[in-house]
Amino acid sequence: MASDIKMVEGPESYNGAGFQATSFDKLIGLARANSLWPLPFATSCCGIEFMSTMSSTYDLARFGSERPSFSPRQADMLLVAGTIAKKMGPILKQVYLQMAEPRWVMAIGACASSGGIFDTYSVLQGIDRIIPVDVYVPGCPPRPEQILDGVMQIQELAKNESLRRRNTEEYQKLLNSYNIQ
Amino acid sequence: MLTNEEVAQTIIQQFGQSVSDFDDPYDLLTFTADRDQLFALISFLKEHKTLQIGFLTDITAIHYPDTKGMEFCVVYHLHSLVNNFRLRIKVYLSDEDVHVPTIIPLFAGANWMERETFDLFGVIFDGHPDLRRILNMEEMDYHPMLKQYPLEDETREDKIDALFGR
Numbered sequence: 645m646a647s648d649i650k651m652v653e654g655p656e657s658y659n660g661a662g663f664q665a666t667s668f669d670k671l672i673g674l675a676r677a678n679s680l681w682p683l684p685f686a687t688s689c690c691g692i693e694f695m696s697t698m699s700s701t702y703d704l705a706r707f708g709s710e711r712p713s714f715s716p717r718q719a720d721m722l723l724v725a726g727t728i729a730k731k732m733g734p735i736l737k738q739v740y741l742q743m744a745e746p747r748w749v750m751a752i753g754a755c756a757s758s759g760g761i762f763d764t765y766s767v768l769q770g771i772d773r774i775i776p777v778d779v780y781v782p783g784c785p786p787r788p789e790q791i792l793d794g795v796m797q798i799q800e801l802a803k804n805e806s807l808r809r810r811n812t813e814e815y816q817k818l819l820n821s822y823n824i825q
Numbered sequence: 826m827l828t829n830e831e832v833a834q835t836i837i838q839q840f841g842q843s844v845s846d847f848d849d850p851y852d853l854l855t856f857t858a859d860r861d862q863l864f865a866l867i868s869f870l871k872e873h874k875t876l877q878i879g880f881l882t883d884i885t886a887i888h889y890p891d892t893k894g895m896e897f898c899v900v901y902h903l904h905s906l907v908n909n910f911r912l913r914i915k916v917y918l919s920d921e922d923v924h925v926p927t928i929i930p931l932f933a934g935a936n937w938m939e940r941e942t943f944d945l946f947g948v949i950f951d952g953h954p955d956l957r958r959i960l961n962m963e964e965m966d967y968h969p970m971l972k973q974y975p976l977e978d979e980t981r982e983d984k985i986d987a988l989f990g991r
Contacts (some may be wrong), residue, residue: 731962763977763984765969766961 652678669807676720676746677803678708680795683719685739687726690753693785694725702788707795716742721798722775725785727755728768740775741824745810748798750779752791757782776818827910829854832876840866846915855913863916864926870903870912871931878912880904881928884938886946890972896920899948901928918948927952945970 655674657666682704686694698704698712713719716739728736740749751771754760757780759769771777778801781794809815819825829849833856836844843862848855858866870878882902889896895917904911916925927950928935939950940959947968950956958965967974 731960759978759981763981765974765976765978767978769978769981 672807673803673805676805677799680707680709680720680748680798680802681718682709682712682795683714683716683722683739683743684712685722685724685726685736687724687728687732688755690725690756690783690785693788694723694752694791697788697791702792704792704795707792707799709795716740717744719743720746720802721748721750721795723750723752724756724771725752727760727762728771729766730768731766733768733774736771737774737824746802746805748778748801749775750781750794750798751777752781752783752794753786754782754784760784774822775824776822827876827905827908832910832912835873835876836866836870839869853911853913855915857915857917860916860918860925863914864928864931866914867901867903867928867931875908876905876910877907878903878905878910880906881932881934881938882911884928884935884942886942886948886970888946888971894919897923897946897948899925899942923947924949924951926950929953944968947971 652674654664655666655670657664657670659665684691684694684698686692696702704712716722722740722743724736740747749771751757755762755767756771757777759767761784763769768774779794779797781790783790786794829852832854833847836856837847840858840862843859843866844856846855846857870876880903882904883900884902885900887898887900889898897918897920899916899918901914901916902911903914918925925948927939929939929952936953936955937959939948939953940956942948943950943953943956944958944960945968957963961969
């Protein structure tokens with residue numbers, strides 16, 4: 645029974661009796677990737693699919709997202725699931741601004757990615773108009789397996805990210821393009 | 826069991842001149858009323874011992890830009906819970922004078938419905954304590970459901986007309 649459980653492999657390291665020498669970014673990347681705490685920003689139908697992703701059949705917790713927090717200060721990734729109206733835009737931006745680095749954003753569903761079927765005066769045509777997005781999960785709504793695939797892609801991003809990425813000029817330019825300091 | 830004809834008769838007897846155009850599309854009694862008698866009419870329907878039409882289902886509006894003099898139509902959907910009877914009242918308004926008296930004194934639920942009608946169509950409800958936008962952003966300066974404004978978002982650059990039959 646214990647052989648069914650998939651364990652994360654340790655990073656490449658130099659091992660000896662009682663010690664292991666590896667590099668920080670591999671270790672920190674591994675730790676971050678396997679303990680991403682999500683902030684579910686669920687607005688509509690994709691939120692319901694996300695609820696089922698969190699529950700036992702598809703179980704988001706086994707990917708490390710054991711504690712979905714609704715406080716942006718304590719969350720690693722922002723999962724925007726559902727239609728975001730133009731009135732909701734500033735609120736979403738406010739939530740994003742309150743998150744501490746490193747933070748990742750996943751747009752779940754067609755409405756969060758591009759406005760979806762609602763091409764109207766009141767719907768924001770994709771959250772990437774107001775905040776930078778890392779992973780897009782298309783679907784209307786996407787199946788829980790697809791949402792988990794999106795989380796796994798964020799895990800890849802977190803594992804392989806350089807420790808200095810958030811301080812680089814390129815990243816600052818990206819944030820400035822959204823008027824985020 | 827109330828029938829459409831009975832209710833129509835009762836209304837005509839009381840308000841003869843101010844109501845007109847009785848019809849029942851899909852078996853729902855619909856008629857047009859004058860704006861000045863609107864409050865008295867709905868009040869009468871609510872207090873009537875047999876009709877007891879005491880539930881306001883919806884207030885909405887329609888914009889007909891092509892009919893001169895009757896550009897706006899404010900529609901009230903009422904329901905009698907006791908008799909399971911529904912009716913619809915239409916009030917036509919002209920472009921220059923888009924005002925209707927509020928029915929908040931009769932139905933407290935009309936508050937938000939009138940705010941929504943104002944937000945989307947620009948219909949002013951006289952006597953409303955707090956007539957401001959409810960669904961759209963406060964900074965929006967136009968009433969989006971009017972026919973002259975486009976429904977689709979204007980800022981998209983990736984939509985090809987060919988895919989939409991244009």
